[in-house]
Amino acid sequence: MSEAFACDPSQSRGRLYPEDESAHRSCFQRDRDRIIHSSAFRRLKHKTQVFVEHEGDFYRTRLTHSIEVAQVARTISNTLGLDVDLAEAVALAHDLGHTPFGHTGEDALDELMLPFGGFDHNAQTVRIVTMLERHYAEFDGLNLTWDTLEGIAKHNGPVEGVIPYALSEYNRLHDLELHTHASAEAQVAALSDDIAYNNHDLHDGLRAGLFTEAEIVQLPMVGAAYAEVDRLYPDTDPYRRRHEALRRVFGYMVVDLIDCSRARLRDSGARSAQEVRDCGAPVIAFSDGLYADLKEIRHFLFTRMYRAPKVMVVRERVTRALKDLFPIYMERPDLLPHRWQGDVARAEGRAALARLVADYIAGMTDRFALxxxxELTGADVLDGLGQSGLSQH
Known part of the structure; x- marks a missing residue:
């Protein structure tokens, strides 16, 4: 049973283009289904989480990550009495705007786009679901509900300061009230992202040989999890030991978020989804203690994984690839696919063309970008790297 502060699909603010709703699915369920059937969602299969695709198929991709985030969001939102379908829709969509090569690609594209308004993957997600997906006869985009679009735009909090162009363009048509917090469901999706990537990056970093179990047992939560497994299963093999320990770390984060958020929702006094938005602070949060533990884990992952020397070598190479591609397409927009040529013809000025080129490059998978x-330069930026020396334990 939904709580009073949950989003109610029957009270949705609707879609930019009015449609008859389904007799069998709520509007949030339809949003979720449209996201799953989108081209951008399918492309996440070959987009990097941390490692580039050539480094092996054991590691997480944006697709597997998004599915894990959605699973966590469903569990938490259901326990808190929120709308599970809205939380799931936001979770599944949250990374659609990512470039090839993860945050490395985003940094490169942002630098290339600085003269034209920059690049932000979250704003790009809004651009994808409101304009770039072109499958329906009556509108561009997926025509998602206001509630889902708001969650995508603001799941990390109010959008303050300079609003990215990809977001500001749509917001002029359909005010997403960017100055407020998002629904509780969107906030759940945001912190489910934190839970998923902190947990699976420990898995993937161990598999890649970037750090050892002897090192991560020094981290908060992780040491306690390994100690519990060793007490319960003293003779288990190393792979089961690792999995059992890290699934406990996962559980610690989920339980803490549920317990803390339940208290915050109660203390907020919110009696509607709008009152959640107007609280002035998040209602979904970790406890102070677990948040401090997560900061320590994030710092460890940043230094030992995201900025590991072996990862940085690949990061530099793929950055070069995107910096080569962008000026080629700017000077030769005829190289864009045939179905893009109408947009090229309508582009007024260099900024409009740059945004089209950014849209095209951002939509590429790792494999296609390489x-x-x-094909266009005659050079293989990853030549000689093999699998970058990464192991697959």
Whole structure:
């Protein structure tokens, strides 16, 4: 049973383009289904989480990550009495705007787009679901509900300061009230993202040989989890030991978020989804203690994984690939696919063309970006790297 502060699909603020709603699915369920069937969602299969695709198929991709985030969001939102379908829709969509090569690609594209308004993957997600997906006869985009779009735009909090162009363009048509917090469901999706990536990056970093179990047992939560497993299963093999320990770390984060958020929702006094938005502070949060533990884990992952020397070598190479591709397409927009040429013809000025080129490059998978770079430049930026020396334990 939904709580009073949950979003109610029957009270949704609707879609930019009015549609008859389904007799069998709520509007949030339809949003979720449209996201799953989108081209951008399918492309996440070959987009990097941390490691580039050539480094092996054991590691997380944006697709597997998004599915894990959605699973966590469903569990938490259901326990808190929120709308599970809205939380799931936001969770599944949250990374659609990511470039090839993860945050490395985003940093490169942002630098390339600085003269034209920059690049932000979250704003790009809004651009994808409101304009770039073109499958329906009556509108561009997926025509998602206001509630889902708001959650995508603001799941990390109010959008303050300079609003990215990809977000500001749509917001002029359909005011997403960017100055307020999002619904509790969107806040759940945001912190489910934190839970998923902190847990699976420990898995993937161990598998890649970037750090050892002897090192991560020094981290908060992780040491306690390994100690519990060793007490319960003293003779288990190393792989089961690792999995059992890290699934406990996962559980610690989920339980803490549920317990803390339940208290915050109660103390907020919110009696509607709008009152959640107007609280002035998040209602979904970790406890102070667990948040401090997560900061320590994030710092460890940043230094030992995201900025590991072996990862940085690949990071530098793929950055070069995107920096080569962008000016090629700017000077030769005829190289864009045929179905893009109408947009190219309508682009007024260099900024409009740059945004089209950014849309095209951002939509590429790792594999396609590398193939296009090799085809257009004759160079293989990953030549000689093999699998970058990363192991697959």
């Amino acid at each position: 193939q296009q770079h090799a």
